[in-house]
Amino acid sequence: MSQRWSFLLPVLMVWMAFASVTDAASRLVSVGGSVTEIVYALGAGADVVGVDTSSTYPEAATQLPQVGYQRRLSAEGVLSLKPDVVLVSSDAGPPVALEHLKAAVEVVEVSSVYSVAGAEAKIRTIARILGREDQGEKLVGTLHCDLATAQAALNQVRSQPRVLFLYARGLGTLYVSGTGTAADAMIRLAGGVNAVSEYEDFKPFTPEAVVTAAPDVLLMLSRGLESLGGIEGLLQLPGIALIEAAKHRRIVAMDDLYLSSFGPRLGAALRELIFHLHPELQPDSP
Numbered sequence: 001m002s003q004r005w006s007f008l009l010p011v012l013m014v015w016m017a018f019a020s021v022t023d024a025a026s027r028l029v030s031v032g033g034s035v036t037e038i039v040y041a042l043g044a045g046a047d048v049v050g051v052d053t054s055s056t057y058p059e060a061a062t063q064l065p066q067v068g069y070q071r072r073l074s075a076e077g078v079l080s081l082k083p084d085v086v087l088v089s090s091d092a093g094p095p096v097a098l099e100h101l102k103a104a105v106e107v108v109e110v111s112s113v114y115s116v117a118g119a120e121a122k123i124r125t126i127a128r129i130l131g132r133e134d135q136g137e138k139l140v141g142t143l144h145c146d147l148a149t150a151q152a153a154l155n156q157v158r159s160q161p162r163v164l165f166l167y168a169r170g171l172g173t174l175y176v177s178g179t180g181t182a183a184d185a186m187i188r189l190a191g192g193v194n195a196v197s198e199y200e201d202f203k204p205f206t207p208e209a210v211v212t213a214a215p216d217v218l219l220m221l222s223r224g225l226e227s228l229g230g231i232e233g234l235l236q237l238p239g240i241a242l243i244e245a246a247k248h249r250r251i252v253a254m255d256d257l258y259l260s261s262f263g264p265r266l267g268a269a270l271r272e273l274i275f276h277l278h279p280e281l282q283p284d285s286p
Helices: 003-024 033-041 075-079 095-102 116-129 133-154 182-189 207-213 222-227 230-234 256-260 266-277
Strands: 028-031 048-051 085-089 106-110 162-168 174-177 202-204 217-221 251-254
Touching: 028 033, 033 048, 033 085, 033 116, 033 256, 075 095, 085 116, 095 106, 106 116, 116 133, 133 266, 162 182, 162 207, 162 222, 174 207, 182 256, 182 266, 217 222, 217 256, 217 266, 222 230, 222 251, 222 256, 251 256, 251 266, 256 266
Parallel strands: 028 048, 028 085, 085 106, 162 217, 217 251
Antiparallel strands: 162 174, 174 202
């Protein structure tokens, strides 16, 4: 290729990648709950032959063969499904499994950014990969409508509660969210304040840290709360009974993927969280 046209090479390579995926995408393996949710929302669920364990929505996805958790993929398990294309969230791993997959099949990574713009970009990226751009724009339009409804509710709030997000998978797996997580982004978008801002990502739960955070609200994933034995089990954790959130039973649990996926249901999930965090929005509030 002459130097005159060499500037077109990166564009051509991207176009060829997307074209090959679109043309051959008759068997998809989808890795990452929000990726899978978007694929189905775009009407391409019939092409999906396998998912990871974080793909819990819609119900149809849970009936498919599973290839492990997105951060601990089995390359052999994925390849056994004979996919034409593997769509993976940018959270997927380990790297050695991804390299193994890339050597054998088309792998397309979809970026996970915890923001409204990130959700829009994720929808449009997957729509483009699947050759369903029109459906993607309709899905983004629905997202915008849901976000507008959430914003209308947020415009009415007066409170700014301190919210602590606790991740649990039984007593042996307890972590508190700092900044930069999906939970942190949702708390801020819903008009709350993350009660822990001293560090990024997650750190192990300690009674001292929770008491120091002094949250007005405890936010959890539904499966996490269930793994502790519900609210009564949660209240038995050291330090929890001492915080205002526990004393006033301001404990919010939402479906795992619904709260944290930053996908098509972001606006609906955000509106629900806004109502949970701000009691003045409740019909019987003074």
